[in-house]
Amino acid sequence: MRKTKTLVIVTLCIITSLFLGGCIEDSTINTKNTINADSVEEYDIATANNAFAFDMYSVVKIENENLFFSPYSIFTAMAICYDGAEGSTKKQISNVFYYPLSKPVLEESSKEMTDTINSDNDAYDLKTANALWILEEYPLNEQYAFNAENYYGGMITPLDFAGQPEESRLVINSWVENKTNDKIKDLLSEGSIDGNTRLIITNAVYFNGTWLEEFEEAGTRKRVFHLSNGKEKKVDTMYVIGTYNYGEDKNAQILELPYKGDDISMYIILPSDNNIEKFENDLTLSYYNELKDNLHSDEVKILLPKFTFETKAKLNEPLQDMGIVDAFDSGMADFSGISASGGLFISEVVHQAYIGVNEKGTEAAAATGIVMEDGLPYYKYEFTADHPFLFFIEDKRTGTILFMGKVESPESEEMS
Missing domain, CATH: 2.30.39.10 (Alpha-1-antitrypsin, domain 1)
Structure with a gap:
C-alpha cells in the first residue's frame, strides 16, 4: 500500500469581531468583477472576507447552539493555500472565498491588510504574524516561498519532522503561545507531526482591547x-x-x-x-x-x-458544500505551486475559536488548521537504474558477500 505524505497548514487567529450572517443572496458583492479584478484598486479584500463570512455562517450555524469563528483566520489560511493552487482547484477556491484569479492582486491586497493590522496603536494590542515550518530539504517551490515571505511575512524555518517530531511540535506550539499571549496552548497535539509531515504554516493574530467606555x-x-x-x-x-x-x-x-x-x-x-x-x-x-x-x-x-465560550468544528463538509471539491480529492487537487513533488490535497480543515467579553473589554482566540497530504510518494533522491550496474548479495550477519554480479544488459527468463 502506498503511503501518503502529510503537509499541515495551521492558521491561528486572535480577533475580536463577532460576525453574524447568512448566505450571500444579494448583489452586495459582484462575484464576477471580484474574481476578475486586475488591480488592488479594483479588489476590495475586506468585502471579499465579509462576504465569505456570511456564506460560511449560513453553512455552519447550528440551531440553539453558540457559535463563534474567525472568517479572517480561515480566509487568510486558505489564501496561503491558494497561492499554490492551479487549474480547477484554484477556480473553486476563488469562487468560495471571492479571491481574484490574479494571485498578485490577492498577494498585494493581503500585504496591505497585514500592514494595517500591524500598525502600532498604544490603545489596544493587535498583531498578526505568519510562519512556515518546513521539513529539512523539502522541495518547496522558490516562488511560493518568496510569496509567503514577501506578501504574508512568513518566516521559513526548517525542522526535523522525521527524526524529532515531538521536539518540532513543541517548537511550533511555543511560537503559537508566544504570538497569542499564551491564549492558545498545545495547538498541535501529540502525534500530529511524524515522518510524513512536510510543511506546517501558522498564521497568528492577537487582539486585546478595552471598551472606549468601560462598564462599571x-x-x-x-x-x-x-x-x-x-x-x-x-x-x-x-x-x-x-x-x-x-x-x-x-x-x-x-x-x-x-x-x-x-x-x-x-x-x-x-x-x-x-x-x-x-x-x-x-x-x-x-x-x-x-x-x-x-x-x-x-x-x-x-x-x-458577559459571555465566554469556545466552539470547534471541522470545515471539510461545509467547504465542499460551498463548492471547493477538487482540493479535497487526491486525484483532482492541484497544488503544484506549493511543491514540484506534486500530489498535495487537503485532507482536513479544523477551526476552533474562543471569545471572552466582560466589563473591561474583549479577548478572543481562533485557530484554523488545514491539513494536506501528498497523494504521490515523496522522495528526496531518485535512483533510476537505466544503465549498467553492479549488485551484491551479502550475509549481513557476517558481512560475507555471497553473490556478486554486474548487469550490462538486463534479460529475464521464467524460473521453473
Missing part, C-alpha cells in the same frame, strides 16, 4: 436571559447608560461598542424576536451594511450579558 462592575448583576427554545436562565449582565451609535428597524436593533483607539468596534445585532433562527436565515451582508448605515449617536441604556 458594580452595575453587573444576575438578570434573566430568554433562550430561543422558550426557557430562561439567569446570567451575569452588564449595565450602562451612555452615548453610543445605535440604529433599528422593524426587524432588529444594532449597537456599536467601540474599543479604545476607535479603530475597532464590536457591532451587536439584536433581533426583535427572541427566536433568532428565522432572522439569521434571512440576514445578508447587504442588510447588515444597511443596519450599520442607520447608526446614529444617541443616549442608550445597555444591558449586555
